[in-house]
Amino acid sequence: MQEIVLIGLNHNTAPIELRECIAFSEKDTLGALARLVDIPVIDEVMLLSTCNRVEVLLVSKNQPKAILETKNFLSRFNDLPIQRFDAALYALQGDAAVRHVFRVASSLDSMILGEPQILGQIKSAYQTATQSKTSGVILNRLLHRTFFVAKRVRSETGIGGNAVSISYAAIELGRKIFDSLKDKKILLIGAGEMAELAVEHLIRHKAVEIYVANRTFERGVNLAKKFNGKPIHFEEIFDTLEHVDIIISSTGSADFVIHKKQVKTAMKKRRNSPLFFIDIAVPRDIDPEINRINNSYVYDIDDLKGVIEENLEDRRKEAGKAERIIDEAVIRFREWYKNLDVIPTIVALRSKMEGIAGSELEKTLQTLRHLSEADREAMTRMTQAMINKIMHNPTRLLKSDSPHINKSVYLDFARRLFKLDE
């Protein structure tokens, strides 16, 4: 009997150095799939490789052998002795493998719980497998169920809700202060990856004017160009406070760049229109006391991290709901899979035919009331014989053990031709 098998390693079982050694590039994947599917005990196969995991999903009649062969393959392909990575590998079969695939796609197994990229990565891995024709009936079905489950988890639970990155957390806060970030004016002080990312998010939310202040004016000019903004001199920051709404600061300054007194004065000039300070610098640029001024809000890096931790906690709670959705999906997949077995299919096919023959026979006999009891019996025998004759070849074919036919394809076709799954 064919079973689904999953062999892999992820961020929990293997350190980055090991994951790097085993990772497959997109080009590698094509070659790897071709070689994997050539292994006789592997009927269907798919390969997922991201920076956090490498997983081989396959279908095999001889699972222990398939697992062994796959390990050998990983070793040969990456030129790495098995002992180096064997301890990091996990091998799952049947329901456990199915559950794992559902959990990975729903981002329950991700490093950052609920991050959305993984689903796209699985989709493209599956696409590569279908293009290479290494996936078959079982993996096709499994992956379609997987996409469905992942979508359901995303829409029915809050697993993807609330920001879990610094820049998104800042955006989320901004939207709780200003409602919409449209037409808001931004002042970026200093430079840095996180600060620039936050500015990019703000621009995507239709923030308009971007002012860029830098100790070295030239750097400010370059950065301003990137955001289509206006460079200003460091000394102009104080005057700019009057016009902007969101200040993102990320300088290497040892002292505060913006002091409470300055904001108090600016607040009067801007008639208490709210100011939101995002302080990504360590040591801090913005005097935390500014948070006590009415209508001004200061979040430093630790505050934002606190927000993220809180949001992650929410996601963890939501993960429980997601697990229940997955439990249900695993059971449903199991039911479909069980039916893909030979005997249930033959039984279903026969009972379908008997059902049709029985009801047609009854209808006909109703109109032929003059027939004797013996005639009726003869007709019943005849339909029975027809069913047996019709069933003969399909039964033999489905039951055959020939290695040349992919039985799951035949079973799937039989079930679909006669609509046995309804």
Next chain:
Amino acid sequence: MDSLLFTVIILYILSTAGYLAFLFRQKERLNQAGFFLLFCGFILHTITILYGASLVGHLPVHNLSETLSIAGWAIAGLFALFQFKYNLKVLGVYAAPLSALITVAAALLSTEPVHADKILESYWLIFHIITIFLGDAAFALACGLGIIYLVQERTIKNKKHGFFFKRLPSLQLIDSTGYACVVVGFTMLTIGLFAGFIYAKTVWGRFWSWDPKEVWSGITWLLYAALLHGRASLGWRGRKAAIMAIIGFIVLMFTFFGVNFLLKGHHGVFTQL
């Protein structure tokens, strides 16, 4: 009439339950249910009041029960209106139970409808009462928004987000809706006071008679005038505006209840038990 009012109360209470459930579960359907129930309650409440008016031949505002009923009606109606404009769902958690509570009080205090003196039958009076109550309802909503603002501001300033952060709208939206409520309330109060002056002139021959209610209404009016002026010219917004809206409403409550119970005057008749 009592069974009508009873149904209104049930609808308001169900609406409250819907809004509370919405607050916790955050399912849009619960919000819609809450709004629908409140709206049905409001329609039925309108019918109840009109029916009561048709029985006694004038607007039923001659004892505390009747005035409270009008107040509850005004809050429900005004909330529905603001809901259309601003879609500030969470305010339902405040407005629905407030309407329910006030209407319950009205039902508990309910007595036989009074056939009042001739002096109470005047269009100016009806106009005076309706506008004043609509204004009061708007101030009640402004107060609720002030409370919501302070809660959300505290959440953001303290950086512990917890239960409210996600569930309450942005500060700016709460603030601007609260401002709109005060503007509506102030306009209504002003119109209502003028209608009252004209009515007083026709009945007592003078616009202003230093009745305690008049004096306190004047104080309330000045307070809200100061709030609006401060906002327009000095930029009093956010926390300051929220606190003023709450204080304004407390003074208003005193004008509504306190003056009648503690001080004597010609408005006493409207809130007698």
